[in-house]
Amino acid sequence: MPRRRADSAAAKAAAASPRGHVPDGPPIGRHFTPRHKAPLWLKITAVALSGVLVLVLGTAGVLVMKLQQNVTTAPLNAGLLKDGKTTAPVEDSGSLQVLILGTDTRAGKNSEYGTAAESGGEGNSDVMLLMNISADNSQVSVTSFPRDLMVPIPDCKSATTGQIVPGQAMGQLNSALSAGPGCTVAAINELTGLTIDHFMLADFTAVKELSNALGGVEVCVDHAMYDVDGSFLKLPAGKSLVKGEQALAFLRTRHAFGDSSDLDRIKAQQYFLGSMVRKVKEEGTLTNLPKLYQLADVVTKNLTIDEGLANIPAMVGIATRLSKINLANISFVTVPTEPYVDDPNRVQLKEPSAGQFFAALRHDTALTKPAAKPSTAAVPAKGSSSAATSGAAGTAPSTPAAPSTHAAPAVSTPAYDKSAQPISVTNASAIVGRATEVLQGLASAGFTNSWSGGDVAAANQTKVLYGHDMADVATDVAKLFGIPASAVRSDPAVAGVQLVIGTDWTSGTEFGKIVVPKDIVASTADQSGGCLTVNPLYYTK
Known part of the structure; x- marks a missing residue:
């Protein structure tokens, strides 16, 4: 097997050197000057800085580990x-x-x-x-x-x-x-x-x-x-x-x-x-x-x-x-x-105050700021496709989750007879008579086979439930009022479609307007709050 030629710089230097020895360091010539040794103070400083860095990083690591070990989960x-x-x-x-x-x-x-x-x-x-x-x-x-x-x-x-x-x-x-x-x-x-x-x-x-x-x-x-x-x-x-x-x-x-x-x-x-x-x-x-x-x-x-x-x-x-x-x-x-x-x-x-407040929290509505102009760049609520803008306590209107279409559904002509679809409206808003307004909205959009399911215990979230083969109707009902798609759910126990009005929808036929209960904020952190009132039974002289 032929051997590879040794044409590297090291091989050439070995050949030119007595006994094949390769000298240490760079070659000495008129274009080269001897390397100067670093001053002692510079070496000491470098070592000291390195030590400090190692100490800081090591200490930080120990502190982090200590905090981690403190934790019970x-x-x-x-x-x-x-x-x-x-x-x-x-x-x-x-x-x-x-x-x-x-x-x-x-x-x-x-x-x-x-x-x-x-x-x-x-x-x-x-x-x-x-x-x-x-x-x-x-x-x-x-x-x-x-x-x-x-x-x-x-x-x-x-x-x-x-x-x-x-x-x-x-x-x-x-x-x-x-x-x-x-x-x-x-x-x-x-x-x-x-x-x-x-x-x-x-x-x-x-x-x-x-x-x-x-x-x-x-x-x-x-x-x-x-x-x-x-x-x-x-x-x-x-x-x-x-x-x-x-x-x-x-x-x-x-x-x-x-x-x-x-x-x-x-x-x-x-x-x-x-x-x-x-x-x-x-x-x-x-x-x-x-x-x-x-x-x-x-x-x-x-x-x-x-x-x-x-x-x-x-x-x-x-x-x-x-x-x-x-x-x-x-x-x-x-x-x-x-x-x-x-x-x-x-x-x-x-209710409905608690439900309105929870809706404000879900939609990141401000409790302490003055009313803001409606904006499309709203922050979505967790688990919801709807969005809302901030507003003042007591009013706090927000951009609705979807544009209201109670005059005419924002959907293509359905492949079904709207007047024949069974739709019940259950009032869980804690406001007596709330279903009437929503039923009128359904009727004006052509869903005339709708009726009130009565008043029930308050629920904090509006839902559109549907039974077998009614998903398309439920979707259109949700779009009619601007209810987010996340609120539309299958329920085998429902015959037709059931619209449950929650405390997060207390007025109108347009879902998504957040109302913060009046005087919901007890205090803010910048207020000293004066002095607390002591129960007279615990007075001391």
């Missing part, structure tokens, strides 16, 4: 569908919902506040707050749900045992936590029509340590007080800085403010949160990495969160979004309620 959504599968997530529209839960469990570090018999395991939800960050980061709403709100509780898969926990046709919302935080997520998703992205579950210890890490939160009461019946909160008249046990007592007291109702307790919690948000924003905590890490360390040690939030980028992402929002656009809301019909000591949703 649970499934985001434990609700079950009819087939036994857990609820599938809906495609995100850019807005972000985080459910913040406070548990009254006495397990573990919380045993000093009572026995496990009072509240063991996951406990019940002492606090339920839904934080909604708009897609454009211009506004935040924090909605409080009363602990004794009566709602349907879905079947759930327990986060601890893996067993199925049967739901209830009507149960106290705070009891859903017994099957894990994912069950509360499922119940509120079902109630509001939203798709919650994350949850945070805090216990008594979390509240104490977070308030300590913040250096206290300022509160004000109109009279010196002492809650001798539970929390043992003791405050002088005027302003106080509360932290640790005192901060926890402020949030836990059930008797000290107003008329001792759960709604007055919610007002006190919103007051505390508003003060805390002002302090965090004023001190620049959300953009100060050392401070943010300190808070993250405290928070992650004492929280249970969903798996999707159990990473540092997700946590930092939420902090970054919150840091950009004006305090005047952070609103505190209590979901509209009224006494529960079967027990006045509990509450139920007040």
